[in-house]
Amino acid sequence: MNSEGQKLSVLIITLNEEQHIKSLLEDIDFADEIIVVDSFSTDKTVSIVESFNNVKLIQNAFIDYTSQRNFALDQARNSWVLFIDADERLTPELKSEIVTKINSQNAASAYFIYRIFMFKNSRLNFSGWQTDKIFRLFDKSKCRYDSERTVHEKLIVNGSISTLKHKLIHFSYSSYEDYKSKMHNYGILKANEKFVKGIKPYLLMQLFHPLYTFLYQLIIRFGFLDGQKGFTICYLNAYSVYIRYKELRKLISSRI
Template sequence: MRRPLSIIYTTFNEVDIIEPSLLSVAGWTDDLHVVDSFSTDGTAGLLAARSDVRLSQRKYSGPSDQKNWAIEQARHEWILLLDADEIVPPTLRSEIALLLDTPKLLDAYWIGRDNFFMGRRIHHSGWGNDRVVRLFHRDRARYNRKQVHEEIETAGLQVGHLKGRLQHYTFKSVDHFLDKTRRYARWKAMDQAATTPRIGLFHLLIKPIFRFFRQYVVQGGFRDGREGLIICTVVAYGVFLRYVYLLAERRESGK
């Protein structure tokens, strides 16, 4: 007998992108739960109007906290957790459905992601080998406490790999991409505050240059054309901005 599946989203202002993702999982589960952080763009209204969505609204204090709370609310033991900008292709959906029919499962599963930026799939630029743990047992997996690139803690878990891949449409607009870069820089500064010594040229110059070199040269960003150059440059700028935020916070607090 096939194990039932809960599908979880956490959202904030996703009205312009979430419908294709919801369409890709339509009719799959009787527990499609979306935890919204009081969106202001109509996302909550769109979700509330859907009979197949169980909508909760909860104050946002960080991605891991929001997702861990949502995991605890799942009605079924097995969970597929998605972002609003991700689509589950039919091949991946079929693979997960067949997996849930098998007698014995591991604790969690890695799923690869094909990332799309400005209308193009990005094969390199540090994004080519992207993978995330998104299918897991409710009672065995939780997210770590990182503000940026939070992940399921896999220590002590048996984790497998699926062949199918998510489609990740991470780009909405240039302004959205830059806003996201600034937001992640602020959050990353919080993550690294306790482990970062006095900030100097190494942090403000060498680390951003190294990040650009690693993603554009070593990881083949140049092979992604203009899009690769944009991604690698903005990511390097985000590293620079991370330490600017941290330096400013320390100056303001007198540290």
């Protein structure tokens, strides 16, 4: 990156990411600062990160995704930050666009980036993922994650918002059990979020919300066009909704 231009901090939060982290760190060749905030991984993640002299490792207990991301923000030296997950990859075109945008006189405060969802080694074209976009690049002096959202984080932006042209490649699905575990954990975190807000798990919602999610993504969002891959993703996303209500009922019952 141009030494006279805007500096960029790349932030990564990890937990047991030995499968992905080495390739990602080798690929971030344009950052002025790289920080990995690890939630005390029990695999080889830490040793792999420590093998990179240009990467700063900080271990911090995981409470929820929002807290961990805001903690990472506080560690960054630079105003411009790029959040990237261990299972995401940047194309050369996206890297170039990022550098151009943060050095533009008309830079927005935050940028959405669209993602290409990879099912193992092939692209998923539909199933709700065709419009998947997320805040990844922003000026941290104008942005903060909403503390009321503990999963599927919401970025509060004080300023203008724009969208980058090029996309992230998202290798989220490596195996059925791995993705099911992710969806299970997301469901638990979402249940805790709703419990704190005092939301009750009505029986009809518990029965019909997972079914609605499955049918909406499979039919309305054209998941059937992705074949067996689409059916699997739609089912597992609906499974996460089911876990959300199941865990919420447990939380409410334990309080009584």
